[in-house]
Amino acid sequence: QSGNTIAIVISDDGHGLDEDRIAAKAIATGLITTAERSAMSRDKILNLVFEPGFSTAEVVSNVSGRGVGLDVVRQNLEKVGGSIKVSSQPGHGTLFTMQIPLTLSIIAGLTVEVSGQRFAIPQSYVEEIVQASTTALDLSHMGETALITFRGNRVPCLMLADVLGVDTSADDARDPTLVMLRLATGDLFALAVDGIHNHGDLVVKPLAPAVMKSGLYAGSTLLDDGQPVLLLDVANIAAAHDLVSDARARALQPVADEAAKPAHALPRAMLFTDFKGRRSAVRLELVQRIETAPVSAIDCSGPRPRVVIDGLILPLIDLPDTPIAALENAGRVRLLRLSDGACELLVAVRQVEDAVELAGPLIPVPEDPLAEAVTLVDGQPVTLIDAHELFARYGEQPVATGRPRCSLPADDWARTILAPLVTSAGYEIVPPETADPQTIAIVFDEVFEAAEALGRGLTGPVIRLRDRPEATTDSDTIYRYDRDALLSALTSAARFAHRPGGRA
Missing domain, CATH: 2.40.50.180 (CheA-289, Domain 4)
Known part of the structure; x- marks a missing residue:
């Protein structure tokens, strides 16, 4: 996207368009004269390929030679206020640029x-x-x-x-x-x-x-x-800021001298520091991505901590053992999400440093099954984690968690403003008539009071919204634009959704 237009660029690295052949065909078909040809620039000659019925093909087939393809493309673009241009470099390829106006x-x-x-x-x-x-x-x-x-x-x-x-x-x-x-x-x-x-x-x-x-x-x-x-x-x-190169495929200049690079590819690893200040690394191929999760997403009720990420319950490990108190003090924790293609697990880290090449020798550590080797990175010792032992010991198939369900008021404000917030927080929005006792109901306070008065109170967790910022006599309501309070109430309601009659 550039300005109020969207640019679509299609290119190839083929032979390029033959300017002389296009011009000769245009003269032969009467599209231009010889005098006009001599006065035309290369760009104008190349753009003749968009003329109706124009083709340089010698034989007409089911797919080429009729001269209607590019003509139809240009006509349809012009109908919506767009345009198309072509540029070509002999021996290097051809580039088509389409400009389409942006409305919404x-x-x-x-x-x-x-x-x-x-x-x-x-x-x-x-x-x-x-x-x-x-x-x-x-x-x-x-x-x-x-x-x-x-x-x-x-x-x-x-x-x-x-x-x-x-x-x-x-x-x-x-x-x-x-x-x-x-x-x-x-x-x-x-x-x-x-x-x-x-x-x-x-x-x-x-x-x-x-x-x-x-x-x-x-x-x-x-x-x-x-x-x-x-x-x-x-x-x-x-x-x-002059950051666009002239050549489309310009390679970035490496910092290191190319001649100094080894002939064979070096193993790459993600370097990190654990909560005890020790530097470790895990092979880069295992790292799916780096996550940041609130400590509230960590469940320590079982023998091994687990974290809910993207609707999955994944095992959490920390190398070496990190006191959960250290994670709680951090508020939010950085996690390396590792995968072997079948299992996933998370490693809690204090700091993710960078992806590095392991140029030094890998020295085995037979006394530590979780350590594949020890090597030097920037002159400092780094422990490379043994992936086989790691997944053999901690790997589990991801367990899917159903998203918590939430019903909203039936009005335009809830649909256009409240619904995106609730959805982005990880909740599934369902119609009120399909709600069950585990469904969180977000209602306006006057609707809640009317339902209670009629003896039709809601059975599941309820979040009551008020229209005004200041609370009245009932402090059990939330101002509808208090984002933090609303998200906090959703989290609390989801946690106790199994309790019928719960209130947020």
Whole structure:
């Protein structure tokens, strides 16, 4: 997406379009004259392929030679106000660029924060999210350009606050979060933000032309809490800072000398620090992703802790044994989600450092079954976890958990504003008539009181909403726009949903 249009680029690496052959065919069919041919630029000649009935094929078949394919494409694009262009380089390939006007679209987006303001980024650009405090990142400057070392490559880094020209707080000592963005050209760059909020589907609307001229924004959207945010125009921001390469397949320059690389591929591992300050690593192929979960999601009632992630109950291990009190003090805990293709498990870690290559020798540790080897990373000893022993000892088939059910008031506000919040919190919305004693009912207070007066009180957990911020005589209600209180009540209600007549 660029501005108020969506660009679709289709390319190949074939022979390319033959300018002379196209021109000769156009002259032979009377489409242009020889004099017109001499005055035409290469781009105009190439665009003759969109003319009705034009084809350079010598033989007409069921699939080619009729000259209607590209003509139909152009006609349909023009019907919706779009356009199509073609460019070609002999011996390198052909590139078609289609521009389609944006009226209203739904895209997957990532919400970020900078200087207390929130903005959205199309998720299609997001390659990875990295904490700037990660020790493997090396920040340097080349003139006015900031560069970081990422996966052995030099990557340009932009500060979103500087790009947008917003003031930054001198008292904010938080390490920035880096959103790694990859453009359609293959170029990679980092965008530094203060924090990440959430991700989800965003309904994007066009902006006024005066705002679009800034080149910074591609549209606007409303978040679940009703706050309007601007969608960043990633492609234009990158182009304005000279981050787009001329060649579509330009490879990033490695930091290390290519000649110094070993002939064979080195094993790669995810390096982390446990809650006792010890550095360990697990082979990168096992890491499905890095999770962050609230401590409230950890269940310690059984012989082994478990965590609910994405509707699955997964075993939690910590290497070595970490007191659960240490996790509780953290509030939220970072987890490595590991998979062997059949089983999944979670490893609680204090800090995820980076993916590294294990260039040093792997020294076996026969006295520790969970240790495959010990090696050196940056001159420090690191224990490489034995994956076979790990999954043999702790691996379990994921157990699916049914999402808690919730019924909502039957009005437009609940459908358009409340429902997205409840759904994003992991609850299944069901009609009130299908509710059972385990279904959480969210009702307005006056409806609840009327039902109680008629002797038709609800049997399951109930969350009562009020219209005004200030509570009246009954403190058992929640203001309908108090997001934190509402989410907390949902969590409590889900926990005690098995108790008939429960109240949140």
